[in-house]
Amino acid sequence: MSGVLLGGIAVGTTVTAAASGDRFLVDTAALDQTAVDRPDIEVVHDLPAIDLIVVRGSESDVESLGADYAPDTRYSLDLPLDDRMPVADAEATDEPLYDLQWDKQVQNVPAAHERTRGEGTRVAVIDTGVAADHPDLRHAVDEDLSRNFTDDDYGAGGPYGGYHGTHVAGIVAANDENDRGIVGTAPATEVVDCRVFSPEALAAFADIVAAIVYSAEIGADAANMSLGAYPVSREGYGDFYGRVLNRATTYANSCGTLLVAAAGNDAADLQHDGRVCGDFDDDGSGECIPAVSLPNEAANTMSVGATGPIGFEWGEESLEESFESPAFYTNYGTNAIDVGAPGGDADLGAVGTGVPWHRDLVLSTVAEPSFSDDxxxxxxxxxxxxxxxxxxxxxxxxxxxxxxxxxxxxxxxxVRATLEQTADDVEEYDDAYYGAGFLNPLAAVDQ
Incomplete structure (x- = not known):
């Protein structure tokens, strides 16, 4: 069940990954970039701010450059489970579906909007694509700034890689003044679609890095990365990937962009897992590696764990689990999680019994793409x-x-310090799930 229930990359115990045979990341710190100006090497991304280029070519040609390099790696995205029953309208003082948004209610988002709705800010969504034409997002998505970082030709501002990115964007910025749909946390912010997934395809590590750099260069206040990979080896190429990622995250921080990343859905203790064992290269034999979760454990990145209720508007008398209780799938770990926030939970025993168990998940915008046979x-x-x-x-x-x-x-x-200092202490559960505490936007804007 968990393999289809949870959003994010590599839900479960291993990363679904494939090394590219013709795309490589090249460290240019000690390289004369004019050496790359040759017909047998194509530059895909040129990122001088972090001394990196991403190229396409044969490994022998890349190796002849005499610089450190590593093959690009692609990761799969396991999309979240959704409940496809029609959403019934509910009476509410805000948008018609606000009564179903336990996540915004527990965060007192409407009260925070009395101070600010996020005016004058920008959030980049590094994901599967954001549907700029969704009725609840038309006001927010800047299509001119949005970019496609993949190899496909679909462009940006659409859900070309699936609905995951649109669901994420709605949580951030769904319109609270159009008398329809849902409420976003910061409905007045500007959303920039940074698409790194293609239809039925994998996300390239290099494309994610390029999207981080771009988010910083356009002055995004936040860049959301609801993606990740675990476990990633700290050895071999893993050291190279970590070095590149830390350059990108440090650059983003210096430009004023706060990177926010999903902690992952493996129910793993990121603080104490040490060596992780499994058949990571699909050769039929097991191996053990010193592991890390990326990008949430990279420098200058805010790692977010998930919470959720059990029984919201379907329990017999009261919630079986509170809104702040850790979700059964969330990664955790002292010094690995910075804050906890609503991500949804589920009583797996209730699935298929006819009760509206899905109301413990998070309701948001979606856009289902359709493609012709070609x-x-x-x-x-x-x-x-x-x-x-x-x-x-x-x-x-x-x-x-x-x-x-x-x-x-x-x-x-x-900004990060404000969010962490105003987060609520949750005494009923282990601090390893929360870091500084449970997110409290109202307290943050009132500080």
Whole structure:
């Protein structure tokens, strides 16, 4: 069940990954870049700010450059489970579906909007694509700034890699003034679609790095990464990938962009797992590696764990588990999680019994793309669906970043400190699930 229930990359115990045979990351710190100007090497991404280029060519040609390099790696995205039953309207003082948004209710988001709705801020969504034409996102998505970082030709501003990115964007910025749909945490922020997934394809590590650098260069206040990989080896190429990623995250921080990442959905203790064992290269034999979770454990990145209730509007008398209780799938670990935020939980025993168990997930915007047999994009169907995962928890924080940044033109370290200092202490559960505590946007904007 968990393999289809949770948003994020590599749900389960191993990363689904494939090394590219013709795309490579090249460290240019000690390289004369004019040496790359040759017909047998194509530059895919040129990232001088972090001394990196991404190229396409044969490994022998790349090796002849005489610089450190590593093959690009692609990771799969396990999309979250959604409940496809029609969403019934509910009576509410805000948007028609607000009564179903336990996540915004527990964060007192409407009260925070009395101070700010995120005006004058920008949030990059590094994901499967954001549907700019969704009725609840038309006001927010900047299509001119949006970019496609993949090899396909679909462009940006659409759900070409699936609905995951649109679900994330709705959590951040769904319109609270159009008398339809749901409420986003920062509905006045500007959303930039940074698409790194293609239809039925994998996300390239290099494309994610390029999207981080771009988010910094356009002055995004936050860049949301509801994606990740675990376990990633700290040895061999893993050291190279970690070095490249830390350069990118440090650069983003210096430019004023706070990176927010999903902690992952493996129910893993990131602090104490040490060596992780499994058949990581599919050769039929097991091996053990010193592991790390990326990008949430990279430098200057805010790692978000997920919480959620059991029994919201379907339990007999009261919640079986509170809104702040850790979700059964969330990664955790002292010094590995910075804050906890609503990501949704589920009573797996209730699935299929006829009760509305899905209401413990997070309701947000979706756009279902359709393609012709030859791969031509035709259209998208817009709506609202429930999903769960640390993928849904991270954008709660990215939206809160926009709220705080709209009131205080502060550097990302100060914005992060504000969110962590105002987070609620949850005494009933282990601090390893929360870091500084449970996200409290209202307290953050009131500080």
């Amino acid at each position: 791969g031509t994009y035709e259209s998208a169907e817009y709506g609202y669906e429930w999903a769960a995962g640390t993928s849904m928890a991270a954008p709660q924080v990215a939206g809160a970043v926009a709220l705080v940044a709209s009131l205080d033109d502060a550097d990302p370290n100060r």
